[in-house]
Amino acid sequence: MMTPLNGFLFISALLFAIGLGGALTRRSAILVLVGIELMLNAANLNFIAFWRYGPHPEALTGVLFVIFSIAIAAAEAAVGLALIQAVYRHAKTTDVNELDAMKG
Amino acid sequence: MVWIVRNLWLIPALPAAAAAVIALSRQAQRKLSAGLAIGSMGISLLLALIALAHMLAQPATEYVNFRWIEFGSEWLKFGWMLDPLTAIMLVMVTLVSLLIFIFSVGYMAHDENFTRFFCFLALFAGAMLGVVIANNLVLLFMCWEVVGLTSYLLIGFWYHKPEAAAAAKKAFIVTRIGDLGLFLGMLWLYSLSGTLVFYDNGAGCLEHAAVSAMVAHAAALGLTASSAIGLLIFCGAAGKSGQVPLHVWLPDAMEGPTPVSALIHAATMVAAGVFLIARMYPLISATANGGTSQALEVVAWVGAITALFAAFIAVAQDDIKRILAYSTISQLGYMMLGLAVGGVAVGIFHLITHAFFKSLLFLGAGSVIHGCNGEQDIHKMGGLRKRMPITFATYAAGMLALCGVPLFAGFWSKDEILHSAHGWNVSAVPYYLGAAAALLTAFYMTRQVAYVFFGKNRMAAEAGAEHADEHAAGHAAGHGADAHGTGHGVGEVHESPAVMTVPLIILALFATFLGFVGTPAWPWFQAFLGGRHAALDFRAFAGSGILPLMAISSLIVFAGLGLAWWLYGRKPIESAEATDALARIMPGPFHVLARRVYVDEVYGVMVIGPARWCARAMNWADRWVWNGAVQAVAGLVTGVAWIDSSLDAAVINTGFDRGCEGVSRGGWLVTRVQSGRVQSYLRVLGIALVALVLFLFWSHKG
Amino acid sequence: MTAPFVILAILAIAGATAAMTLRKLVHCALALAVCFVGLAGLYLNLNAQFVGLVQILVYVGAVVILIVFAILLTRHDELPAQTSRTRIAGLGVSALVFALLAWAVTAGGAKFGAAGTQPEAAIKDIGSALMQRYVLPLEVVGLLLTAALIGAVVIAMEEKKSK
Numbered sequence: 029m030m031t032p033l034n035g036f037l038f039i040s041a042l043l044f045a046i047g048l049g050g051a052l053t054r055r056s057a058i059l060v061l062v063g064i065e066l067m068l069n070a071a072n073l074n075f076i077a078f079w080r081y082g083p084h085p086e087a088l089t090g091v092l093f094v095i096f097s098i099a100i101a102a103a104e105a106a107v108g109l110a111l112i113q114a115v116y117r118h119a120k121t122t123d124v125n126e127l128d129a130m131k132g
Numbered sequence: 133m134v135w136i137v138r139n140l141w142l143i144p145a146l147p148a149a150a151a152a153v154i155a156l157s158r159q160a161q162r163k164l165s166a167g168l169a170i171g172s173m174g175i176s177l178l179l180a181l182i183a184l185a186h187m188l189a190q191p192a193t194e195y196v197n198f199r200w201i202e203f204g205s206e207w208l209k210f211g212w213m214l215d216p217l218t219a220i221m222l223v224m225v226t227l228v229s230l231l232i233f234i235f236s237v238g239y240m241a242h243d244e245n246f247t248r249f250f251c252f253l254a255l256f257a258g259a260m261l262g263v264v265i266a267n268n269l270v271l272l273f274m275c276w277e278v279v280g281l282t283s284y285l286l287i288g289f290w291y292h293k294p295e296a297a298a299a300a301k302k303a304f305i306v307t308r309i310g311d312l313g314l315f316l317g318m319l320w321l322y323s324l325s326g327t328l329v330f331y332d333n334g335a336g337c338l339e340h341a342a343v344s345a346m347v348a349h350a351a352a353l354g355l356t357a358s359s360a361i362g363l364l365i366f367c368g369a370a371g372k373s374g375q376v377p378l379h380v381w382l383p384d385a386m387e388g389p390t391p392v393s394a395l396i397h398a399a400t401m402v403a404a405g406v407f408l409i410a411r412m413y414p415l416i417s418a419t420a421n422g423g424t425s426q427a428l429e430v431v432a433w434v435g436a437i438t439a440l441f442a443a444f445i446a447v448a449q450d451d452i453k454r455i456l457a458y459s460t461i462s463q464l465g466y467m468m469l470g471l472a473v474g475g476v477a478v479g480i481f482h483l484i485t486h487a488f489f490k491s492l493l494f495l496g497a498g499s500v501i502h503g504c505n506g507e508q509d510i511h512k513m514g515g516l517r518k519r520m521p522i523t524f525a526t527y528a529a530g531m532l533a534l535c536g537v538p539l540f541a542g543f544w545s546k547d548e549i550l551h552s553a554h555g556w557n558v559s560a561v562p563y564y565l566g567a568a569a570a571l572l573t574a575f576y577m578t579r580q581v582a583y584v585f586f587g588k589n590r591m592a593a594e595a596g597a598e599h600a601d602e603h604a605a606g607h608a609a610g611h612g613a614d615a616h617g618t619g620h621g622v623g624e625v626h627e628s629p630a631v632m633t634v635p636l637i638i639l640a641l642f643a644t645f646l647g648f649v650g651t652p653a654w655p656w657f658q659a660f661l662g663g664r665h666a667a668l669d670f671r672a673f674a675g676s677g678i679l680p681l682m683a684i685s686s687l688i689v690f691a692g693l694g695l696a697w698w699l700y701g702r703k704p705i706e707s708a709e710a711t712d713a714l715a716r717i718m719p720g721p722f723h724v725l726a727r728r729v730y731v732d733e734v735y736g737v738m739v740i741g742p743a744r745w746c747a748r749a750m751n752w753a754d755r756w757v758w759n760g761a762v763q764a765v766a767g768l769v770t771g772v773a774w775i776d777s778s779l780d781a782a783v784i785n786t787g788f789d790r791g792c793e794g795v796s797r798g799g800w801l802v803t804r805v806q807s808g809r810v811q812s813y814l815r816v817l818g819i820a821l822v823a824l825v826l827f828l829f830w831s832h833k834g
Numbered sequence: 835m836t837a838p839f840v841i842l843a844i845l846a847i848a849g850a851t852a853a854m855t856l857r858k859l860v861h862c863a864l865a866l867a868v869c870f871v872g873l874a875g876l877y878l879n880l881n882a883q884f885v886g887l888v889q890i891l892v893y894v895g896a897v898v899i900l901i902v903f904a905i906l907l908t909r910h911d912e913l914p915a916q917t918s919r920t921r922i923a924g925l926g927v928s929a930l931v932f933a934l935l936a937w938a939v940t941a942g943g944a945k946f947g948a949a950g951t952q953p954e955a956a957i958k959d960i961g962s963a964l965m966q967r968y969v970l971p972l973e974v975v976g977l978l979l980t981a982a983l984i985g986a987v988v989i990a991m992e993e994k995k996s997k
Contacts, residue, residue: 032839036876037939039843043850043873045932048818050854052811052924058859058904060810062866065897066850069873072885080880085953088963094885095960096968098892099975103982105897109904110986116908117992128808811920818927822934 036077044070057115057122061108068101136182137194140212140265143179143222144275146172147229148258154251165247166237169254173230176261180222187219191660195267195331209329213267216661217410217480221264224484228399228491229257231635235495236391238631239502243389249289253395256282260400264407269318269328269337272408276314276372279404280307283396287388299384306381310371314408317364321415324349324357330411338414347418355426362416362427366409366434373405373464376438380731382461386453390498393453398460398494399487406467406483410476424558428472435468436553436562436569443572447579447714448725451508452497455580459534460490462569466549469562474552477658481650482545484657489533489542489643495636496527499628500584510580515589519625522633524585526640531581533643535574536689538682541647543689546570548650551681567688574692579714582700589625652678838879846872859905867898884957 047066054060072094079090116122150172154165197211233253240246259282262275288300322328325342327335334341349357369375374382385397396402409416409431419425439462446458463486471479501508503520517524533542550570553563627633650657699714715722724730849869853862870893877886964972 034939035839035843036880038936039846039876041932041935041939042847043869044935045928046847046850046854048814048931049925049928052815052818052927053921054854056859058901058908059854059862062853062862062901065866065893066853066869069870069893072889073873073876076877076880076882076885080882080953088959091882091885091960092963092968094882095888095964096971096975098885098888099979102892102896103979105900106986107982107989109900110990112904113907113990120909122908124810127810811924815923815927818931822930825934825938 031081033077033081036073040070040073040077043067043073055123055125057112057124057127058109060124061105061112064108065101065105068097068104072097134186136179136186137214138196139179140183140196140214143176143183143226144258144261144265146176146179146258147254147261151251151255151258154247154254157247159245159247162246165250166233169250169257170230170233170237172254173226173233173257176257177223177226177230180219180226183214184219184223187214187216188660191216193331197267197329197332206326208270209268209327209332210271211267211329211332212265213331214265217407217476218264220480220484220657220661221407222261224487225257225260225264225400228487228639229253229260229395231638232391232395232399232491232495235394235498235632235635236389238629239391239498240389245289249286249389252282252285252289253392256286256396256401260404263404267330267332267336269321269330272411273314273318276368276404276408277311279396279401280304280311280372283307283385283401286392286396287385289388289392293387295384296387299381299387303381303385306378307371310368310378313364313367313371314369317361317368320357320364321346321361324361338412343415343418346415347420356418356420358415358418359425359427362412362425363430365412365416366427366431369405369408369468370434371405372408373402373468374438374461375405375434375465375468376441377731379438379442379461380735383454383457386451386457390453390494390501393457394491394494394498397457399491402460402464403467403483403487406464406471406479409468409471410480413471413476424472424556429558431468432472432553432556432558432562435465435470435472436565438462438465439469439569440465440565440572443569443576445725446576447572448712448722449576450510450726452500452510452513452580452584453494453508455510455576456490456493456497459493459573459576462573463490463534466546466566466569469553469566470545470549473556473562474549477650477661478545478548478552480661481657482542482549485533485541485545485643485646488639488646489530489540492526492530492636492639492643493534495632495639496523496530499523499632499636500527502628502632503625505625510583512590513584514587515585516625517585519589520627522627523636526633526636527585528581529640530643531577533647535577535693536570536685537693538686538689539647541643541645543686544647544651547682547685548652550685551678554677554681567685570685571688571692574689575696578693578696579700582697586701587704839876842872842875842879844872845869846876848872860902863898863902863905866901867894870894870898881952881954884960 044067047063047070049063050066051060051063054063075090075094075097079085079088082090112122115127119127121127147169150168154168157164193213193215195211195213197209199207200210201208233250236249236253240249243249256279259275259278263272263279266272266275284300284304287303288297290296291300318328321337324346325337327337327342329336330338332339336342343358346358346361347356351357351360355363371378382397382402386393388397416427416431417425442458442461442465446455446462449455449458463482467479467482467486469479470482500513500516500520500523503516503523504513507513529540533540536543536546550563550566553566554560556562648654699717712722715726727733846869849865849867849872852865853869856862856865870889874886874889874894877883877889
């Protein structure tokens with residue numbers, strides 16, 4: 029059975045899987061970060077959908093959580109991209125295959 | 133509640149904050165660090181004076197408590213308190229600290245770690261003031277330990293000297309033994325009274341309800357619980373205040389810079405033990421029938437024995453600071469005796485006067501050492517009276533106060549202790565011990581002054597024999613005991629700069645005149661601590677045998693002075709190698725005293741010896757018993773393995789090779805996991821997530 | 835299953851897929867912007883107007899631009915595709931995760947959800963909630979953003995060569 033909530037949850041799951049797949053298969057560190065952003069957005073969509081169809085929409089919990097989550101995602105993106113910049117300057121590449129200095 | 137009580141925490145917080153700022157600043161910022169330390173002390177002094185004024189206006193016990201940590205259903209309450217005792221101690225600590233900080237600017241001027249020194253000093257002052265205002269035994273204990281820490285840091289300030297490092301460790305460990313007792317006392321007190329707050333609207337552990345419950349509670353050996361706890365707390369106080377038998381660390385603590393000796397090991401920290409007894413007095417002195425509690429009897433005996441014992445040792449010391457160190461131990465014994473036989477006011481009065489004249493003496497000694505380019509042996513000084521007139525005059529004031537010459541500060545406070553001891557209802561022996569110690573005090577101080585300030589300057593003579601020109605520079609390098617003064621390059625014995633002499637003069641004024649606030653005729657100090665009003669009444673001299681006792685103690689003091697002068701001052705001491713006058717008369721006892729009655733050696737045999745023996749036994753057991761067992765097992769296993777391998781070589785070999793291959797393949801697989809690549813880690817994370825969700829789901833269902 | 839939902843969902847999914855599969859990095863960034871716009875539309879569709887607008891402002895307006903800058907500041911010649919083993923393993927794991935999520939949605943999602951109420955998240959309510967009940971998290975997030983700002987600048991700053 030396909031309620032409206034289920035529809036949103038499916039979209040969210042699909043977005044998460046696409047983000048994960050990208051983060052796992054792309055070689056560019058920037059695209060790995062993009063994949064992570066997509067996964068975060070999938071989680072946000074879940075929050076909004078549960079808020080909309082949940083039992084206590086007047087509490088605004090889901091909305092506020094998403095607002096905070098967006099703020100933190102923005103901070104994360106800024107720091108992440110700065111790190112990629114620093115790593116690029118150091119290793120002259122953004123290829124995650126070559127960034128294996130921690131190899132055991 | 134007035135402003136000053138609510139904001140009393142500022143007094144310790146300011147120096148502590150200054151210490152934090154100094155710790156963060158660079159070594160080169162000498163002016164900033166000294167200015168911060170001195171400035172914060174100055175403000176603290178002002179606040180302390182305001183607090184004292186408030187207490188003078190309306191003496192009472194005021195406190196602020198607040199909840200800090202919740203554990204279980206209980207709240208740990210912290211807070212600070214202000215009563216006359218606190219106010220007096222605050223003023224004394226801030227004033228003495230301020231003067232010593234100023235003195236240090238001159239004394240440490242050539243030290244490369246000047247900034248670090250002021251950081252430690254300010255931290256010490258903050259912690260000490262915290263001890264004074266704490267309204268909670270836990271808070272007091274915390275500050276107490278910080279005080280111990282700074283003491284350790286400052287004794288070992290010149291840590292490149294092995295003696296200083298060893299002395300710092302010794303001080304830390306010996307006081308820790310006492311603190312163990314204090315800690316046990318704290319735990320016991322908490323288990324009986326359920327609180328460690330001193331005053332809390334009738335619910336505090338020093339207030340009537342808790343104390344009377346503890347008096348009724350009997351501990352072992354015929355002690356009441358209050359006395360037993362009091363004795364445990366006295367352990368901590370004895371460690372900090374260098375009472376026999378835990379006094380051994382204090383003389384060694386003189387390895388630190390001299391201002392440290394003056395501030396920490398003469399005026400304030402060592403007095404913290406005495407202060408602790410005074411603070412806990414309602415508990416320690418409590419008895420069911422109003423007599424003397426067992427704990428106080430012990431305190432009195434320990435104090436009296438310490439006073440005499442340390443005074444004996446001081447007679448035969450050669451190091452100018454060690455003489456003062458033993459003198460400090462002796463005076464701390466007096467304070468303990470005074471607390472036990474005469475009450476809080478008697479002991480604390482001596483604490484205050486002693487703080488001033490002893491820090492004066494230490495700073496004077498520092499000035500002498502500074503002027504003599506690091507020399508500390510009194511045999512090698514001499515004749516400094518003319519070359520360092522200000523130092524000599526102030527030192528003499530301190531010495532007369534310490535000896536108890538009539539009208540100087542020490543006379544009034546010491547006489548009051550002897551008077552109380554004379555009237556003690558338990559035993560008269562402590563009085564005689566104290567009187568004998570007074571005689572010795574006068575004797576050893578006169579000996580020291582005669583050696584240092586009178587006679588011929590033996591330093592120049594001795595050095596002149598070696599090198600005509602650069603005598604003192606070579607001398608300082610050879611004897612650089614205080615690791616100081618080599619930066620001068622000036623050979624001549626010289627008077628110290630004003631930054632050092634001005635604190636000396638101020639302290640000398642206090643040492644001379646402070647006693648008049650607590651004379652029998654006008655016992656203002658005692659009345660203030662007791663919350664009474666003092667009236668000027670010269671008839672008090674006539675009552676209860678005060679005048680005869682004063683006459684006797686004056687006679688004793690003058691006897692000591694005269695005897696020492698006859699031995700040491702009559703003929704000027706000519707040579708540094710000359711035998712001590714006392715050693716000529718009684719070589720045997722003098723030698724024993726010079727070696728500090730072998731207390732360190734006895735500890736070496738009794739404590740360190742067994743410990744070493746134990747360690748050796750353990751080592752032997754380790755090597756032969758355990759190692760033997762291990763060897764035997766290993767031999768057995770090797771034998772079995774040998775039989776095994778020779779019997780089944782072919783089978784095992786093949787199997788082993790397979791096993792090795794398996795292991796190395798496994799190892800290869802494991803290294804593959806540690807690829808260093810983000811994506812492979814993330815992949816494992818994803819799989820683990822799926823597995824975890826499935827596991828939780830099924831375990832929930834099943 | 836309304837028409838706007840289907841259109842927006844297709845927009846978001848297509849954008850995400852394109853962002854994760856296109857060869858050129860700049861194209862990926864643009865596809866990501868499309869995906870975020872689709873998501874913002876979904877939020878509006880869910881009556882969460884404020885969040886939808888924030889999504890456009892922050893993600894489309896800031897994060898995507900940041901990513902474009904990062905692409906411009908690094909060498910942007912194309913990297914060869916990931917090795918086939920890694921690709922297959924990665925796609926397998928993500929398919930596994932999707933299967934798990936989809937199964938969880940069908941198994942447990944029907945318990946509630948078809949509610950007919952149309953909740954409103956008025957900006958006034960969000961504002962007062964942020965200023966009253968959630969004021970401490972708000973302050974903490976502010977602090978975090980400041981720290982991230984400073985941290986990002988420090989990390990990305992050119993190190994002094996001569997020291």
